[in-house]
Amino acid sequence: MSDDKTLQVLNQFNAAFQKHDPSLLEGLLAEDCVLENSGPAPDGSRHEGLAACREFWSAIAADANNNFEPEEVWASGDRGIIRWKLTWGPGPNDHVRGVNLMRLRDGLIVEGMGYVKG
Template identity: 55%
Template sequence: MLPRTTADVIGRFNLAFVRHDPDLLDDLVAEDCVMESVGPAPDGSRTTGRAECLAFWRTLAADRTTRFEPGEVVLMGERATIRWRYHFGDREHVSGVNLMRIAEGRIVEALGFTKTGGLPLATDAA
C-alpha cells in the first residue's frame, strides 16, 4: 500500500537510509521528482525524474560504509524538514538538512543542504 501522509513517506524515507534498505524507497518517489543534492559545493547537483532520483537514493541507502542519523523532523502539511548527520570513515561526518515536499503520497521535491567547512563566512571576512 502506498503511504499517503507526509509522516508516513518521510518516516519510511529515513528508515531506508538507517537500515540500508533501498527497497523501502521504490514507491516513495514521484515521476516528476526533483532533487538537489548537497554536493558538489557550492550549489550541489540537480537530479530530475523518478528513475534518476531513485537511483541516486538507492545507491546512498545501500552504502554500508556510511551511517545516516536522522535528527529532528518537522512536518507541515505536504512539507517536511529533516535535520540529519551523515557519518563516513572512522570519525568523519557532516550535518545537514533536507527540505522535502510530498504530493499524493510521493516525494516530488527534495533539497539538501549541509554545513560547510573551511569556507569563510561573511562575518569572518570583515
C-alpha cells in the same frame, strides 16, 4: 495532506538510509521527482525524474559504510524537514550534518533539497 501522512512517508524514506535498504524507497517517489544535492560546490547537482532520483538516493542508502541518523523530522501539510547526521568513519571529522527540505504531492515525494553545513 495530513502531517501524519507526510511523517509516515518521511520516516519510511529515512528507514531506507538507516537500514541500508534502497527497496524502502519504492512507492515513495513521484514520476516528476526532483532532488538537489549539496555537492559538488558551489551549487550542487540536480536530478530530475523518478529514475534519476531513485538512482541517486539508492546509492547512498545502499552504502553500508554510512551511518545515517535523523536528528529531527518535522511536517506541516505537504512539506517536511529532515535534520540529519551522516557518519562515514570512526574519526571525529568523519561526519557531516545537513537538512533535507521535502515536498510531497498525493503521498509521494516530488521535491528533495539537500543542504549540508560547510
